[in-house]
Amino acid sequence: MIGVVGAGAFGTALAVTWARAGSDVVLWGRNTEAMAAAQSLRALPCLPGVTLPDKIHATADPGHLDDCATLVLAVPTQFLPDVLTTLPAFSASHIVAACKGVDLRSLQGPTTTIAQAYPQAVTAILSGPSFATDIAAGLPTALSLGCENDAVGASLQAALSTPTIRLYRTQDVTGVELGGALKNVIAIACGAAIGAGLGDSARAALMTRGMAEIMRLAAAMGARRDTLMGLSGLGDLALTCASPASRNFALGMALGRGEPLPDATTEGVATADAALRLATERDLDLPVTQAVSGLVAGRLTVKDAMTDLLTRDLKTE
Ligand SMILES: NC(=O)c1ccc[n+]([C@@H]2O[C@H](COP(=O)([O-])OP(=O)(O)OC[C@H]3O[C@@H](n4cnc5c(N)ncnc54)[C@H](O)[C@@H]3O)[C@@H](O)[C@H]2O)c1
Numbered sequence: 001m002i003g004v005v006g007a008g009a010f011g012t013a014l015a016v017t018w019a020r021a022g023s024d025v026v027l028w029g030r031n032t033e034a035m036a037a038a039q040s041l042r043a044l045p046c047l048p049g050v051t052l053p054d055k056i057h058a059t060a061d062p063g064h065l066d067d068c069a070t071l072v073l074a075v076p077t078q079f080l081p082d083v084l085t086t087l088p089a090f091s092a093s094h095i096v097a098a099c100k101g102v103d104l105r106s107l108q109g110p111t112t113t114i115a116q117a118y119p120q121a122v123t124a125i126l127s128g129p130s131f132a133t134d135i136a137a138g139l140p141t142a143l144s145l146g147c148e149n150d151a152v153g154a155s156l157q158a159a160l161s162t163p164t165i166r167l168y169r170t171q172d173v174t175g176v177e178l179g180g181a182l183k184n185v186i187a188i189a190c191g192a193a194i195g196a197g198l199g200d201s202a203r204a205a206l207m208t209r210g211m212a213e214i215m216r217l218a219a220a221m222g223a224r225r226d227t228l229m230g231l232s233g234l235g236d237l238a239l240t241c242a243s244p245a246s247r248n249f250a251l252g253m254a255l256g257r258g259e260p261l262p263d264a265t266t267e268g269v270a271t272a273d274a275a276l277r278l279a280t281e282r283d284l285d286l287p288v289t290q291a292v293s294g295l296v297a298g299r300l301t302v303k304d305a306m307t308d309l310l311t312r313d314l315k316t317e
């Protein structure tokens with residue numbers, strides 16, 4: 001049985017696809033009334049029009065997660081430590097993070113946070129280009145599964161792949177985590193460029209230089225280059241920087257149009273500052289990330305940010 005913690009858009013979409021593929025799934029959300037309604041109406045408002053298969057048990061009672069050998073945590077990264085301390089201890093042997101961010105307080109990726117709470121469990125990270133709505137609609141998706149323990153990684157890869165979700169496996173957990181987290185920051189930059197009318201060429205430049213920043217920081221933290229050139233990295237960057245369906249890209253577009261910050265809990269907002277701190281500790285320069293940090297905090301306008309980026313010293317590629 002698979003336990004999914006977090007009945008938001010992504011957790012629900014994953015639960016739906018695994019249930020459709022034949023797994024029994026416990027879908028846990030913190031709101032008792034909302035989860036009782038989900039269990040009886042077989043739907044959740046975060047995924048309109050999607051019917052919860054019978055194999056999903058929607059609940060707000062964490063006791064129902066006790067029998068799950070595998071737990072998948074699909075909550076926003078900045079809330080993960082709270083979720084882990086609020087919930088009772090579980091006996092799950094495998095815990096998979098499905099979050100895309102770096103915790104701003106600890107500067108840790110989700111698997112490290114989980115491993116501290118559950119030292120007995122093997123942790124893994126599931127990330128890659130995927131909109132919850134696409135997964136729930138049964139559209140084809142390919143994701144990266146990062147797990148240091150390759151035997152457990154292989155069993156999770158088999159258990160969590162479905163006819164519509166294909167998982168690729170790697171032991172490079174850091175690379176998968178950082179690829180998914182840092183692409184959100186670059187998506188905000190690209191959205192801002194498009195929202196401000198700076199054009200597709202500017203977006204391509206930001207994607208490319210943003211990818212260089214992702215590689216620079218990730219390599220300094222021990223990630224492998226080929227991981228970042230894979231699904232969680234280049235793949236997710238391509239999706240998120242090109243689609244207004246991305247909350248990070250849409251947030252950037254709003255800022256680019258001169259509107260106030262729409263939602264400070266969007267993953268890329270906190271992760272921009274976390275990435276900058278990680279870079280400062282390593283004496284690395286991340287100019288696009290720095291621009292995003294200034295933009296979301298209201299310290300910079302898009303015009304100022306572009307001027308800063310364009311007037312930097314000229315360099316080799
Ligand atoms: N939505 C997508 O298309 C998508 C795709 C891939 C990955 N992700 C990632 O999945 C993660 C979750 O995103 P989502 O889209 O499901 O978000 P969401 O906003 O739809 O849902 C978040 C869930 O977390 C819960 N939550 C929020 N704050 C909480 C708290 N303090 N304590 C306990 N629970 C809390 C909410 O109630 C909700 O159930 C993020 O890291 C996101 O980047 C999302």
Ligand SMILES: O=P(O)(O)OC[C@H](O)CO
Nearest residue numbers: 128129130246247248249
């Ligand atoms: O809506 P976003 O910006 O959180 O993006 C969703 C997924 O991460 C895309 O892979």
